[in-house]
Amino acid sequence: MIPFNKPYLSGKETSYIEEAVRSGKISGNGMFTQKCHAFFQERYGFGKCLLTTSCTDALEMAALLLDIKPGDEVIIPSYTFVSTALAFVRQGAVIRFIDSRPDHPGMDEDAIEEVISAKTKAIIAVHYAGVACDMDKIMSIAEKHKLWVVEDAAQAIDSFYKDRPLGGIGHLGCFSFHETKNIQCGEGGMLTINHKAFEKRAEIIWEKGTNRAEFFRGEVNKYGWVDIGSSFLPSEITAAFLWAQLEHLENIQKKRLSIWEQYYQGLKPLQDAGLVNLPLIPSYAGNNAHMFYLICKNIVQRTNLINDLKRHEINAVFHYLSLHKSPYYKEKYFGKHLAHADRYSDCLLRLPLYYELSEENISRIIGFLKKYFYGR
Numbered sequence: 001m002i003p004f005n006k007p008y009l010s011g012k013e014t015s016y017i018e019e020a021v022r023s024g025k026i027s028g029n030g031m032f033t034q035k036c037h038a039f040f041q042e043r044y045g046f047g048k049c050l051l052t053t054s055c056t057d058a059l060e061m062a063a064l065l066l067d068i069k070p071g072d073e074v075i076i077p078s079y080t081f082v083s084t085a086l087a088f089v090r091q092g093a094v095i096r097f098i099d100s101r102p103d104h105p106g107m108d109e110d111a112i113e114e115v116i117s118a119k120t121k122a123i124i125a126v127h128y129a130g131v132a133c134d135m136d137k138i139m140s141i142a143e144k145h146k147l148w149v150v151e152d153a154a155q156a157i158d159s160f161y162k163d164r165p166l167g168g169i170g171h172l173g174c175f176s177f178h179e180t181k182n183i184q185c186g187e188g189g190m191l192t193i194n195h196k197a198f199e200k201r202a203e204i205i206w207e208k209g210t211n212r213a214e215f216f217r218g219e220v221n222k223y224g225w226v227d228i229g230s231s232f233l234p235s236e237i238t239a240a241f242l243w244a245q246l247e248h249l250e251n252i253q254k255k256r257l258s259i260w261e262q263y264y265q266g267l268k269p270l271q272d273a274g275l276v277n278l279p280l281i282p283s284y285a286g287n288n289a290h291m292f293y294l295i296c297k298n299i300v301q302r303t304n305l306i307n308d309l310k311r312h313e314i315n316a317v318f319h320y321l322s323l324h325k326s327p328y329y330k331e332k333y334f335g336k337h338l339a340h341a342d343r344y345s346d347c348l349l350r351l352p353l354y355y356e357l358s359e360e361n362i363s364r365i366i367g368f369l370k371k372y373f374y375g376r
C-alpha cells in the first residue's frame with residue numbers, strides 16, 4: 001500500500017534528543033528552543049517567535065492576546081481545520097464563517113466585508129495547502145475596520161505572498177509541526193508575533209502567566225504571577241527533534257516541490273481535457289508543496305475514486321467537512337449557504353505526498369488516474 005503520508009526524518013533527531021537529555025535541561029525554553037526561534041527569526045524576518053506544543057495552542061495564545069471575550073465576532077473560512085475556530089470559541093467568540101473561493105479552496109477575501117459588524121474583532125487568514133490568501137486585500141480591510149489579523153499558517157511553512165513569508169504579515173501567525181506537515185516533530189507549533197506591542201505579554205501567556213522568561217534573561221530579579229496564561233511551551237525533547245528537521249528544510253522543500261511538479265505535469269492533460277481540476281496557485285502566491293489535490297465532479301465520483309485507488313494499493317483521502325455544517329456548530333450558524341466550501345468538502349481528493357514517495361510510485365499513481373479518467 002502506498003501510504004497517504006509518511007513523516008520525514010533527517011536521521012539526527014535521536015542524537016539531538018540525546019544531547020538535550022545529557023545537558024540536564026529538558027524543560028522548555030532551553031538551547032534547542034532558542035536555536036529554533038533564532039532560525040525562524042533570521043530566515044524569515046518574523047517578529048518574536050515562540051515554539052508551542054501545537055498550532056492549536058498557538059491559536060489559543062492568539063485568542064488570549066487579542067483579548068477575545070464572549071460575544072466578540074471572529075471571521076474564519078468554513079473550509080478549514082477545527083482548531084482555527086475552536087481556539088476562539090473557547091473564549092466565547094461567535095464565529096462568522098465565510099465561503100471558499102470559486103477557483104481554489106482558500107477563503108474568499110471578497111466575502112469578508114459582508115460579515116463585519118460592530119462586534120467583529122479579528123480575521124483569521126487560513127493559507128489552505130500553504131497557498132497564500134490575498135494578504136494585501138485582507139490587511140487593508142482589517143485596517144479600514146480596525147480589526148486584528150491572525151494568519152493560520154499551519155500548512156504554510158516556507159511559503160510566500162509576493163516576496164513576504166507567510167506567518168509574518170498578520171499581527172500574529174500560527175504554524176504547525178504536526179507529523180502531517182512539511183516540517184514536523186510529532187506534535188508541535190509556533191506563534192509568531194509581528195506586532196511589537198504583543199511581544200511582552202505573549203511571553204508571559206506562554207509561561208503560565210508568569211514573567212519567568214524575563215527572569216531567565218536576568219532582566220528582573222524574581223518572577224511571579226502577573227497575568228493569565230497556560231503552559232504553552234514544548235519541552236527541549238520536542239525542540240531538539242524539530243531542530244534536526246530545520247537543518248534539512250531546504251532539502252525537504254526541494255524534494256516536495258519536485259513531487260508536486262511531477263503530479264502537476266503528469267495530470268495536466270486531464271485538466272486540459274476538462275476531466276478534473278488541479279490546484280491553482282495565484283500569481284501573488286508561492287508554492288511550498290504542502291499538498292497535491294484533485295477536484296472531482298461530485299461526491300459520488302470522489303468516493304468511487306478513493307475506493308478504486310484503495311483497491312490498487314494507493315491511499316488517497318478527502319479533507320475538511322465545512323465547519324458551519326459540523327455537528328458542533330450547525331445549530332449556532334446563522335449565515336448564508338456556503339456553496340464553495342460545501343463543494344470542496346464533497347469533491348476534493350488529496351494524493352500521497354511525502355519525502356520518500358518514489359518516482360516509480362508517483363508514475364504509478366499518475367498512470368492509474370489517467371486510466372481512471374480517460375476510461376469513462
Ligand SMILES: *Cc1c(COP(=O)(O)O)cnc(C)c1O
Nearest residue numbers: 054055056081083154176178189
Ligand atoms: C494542522 C492544522 C491545524 C492544527 O495544527 P496542530 O499542530 O495539530 O494543532 C490548524 N489549522 C490548520 C489549517 C491545519 O492544517
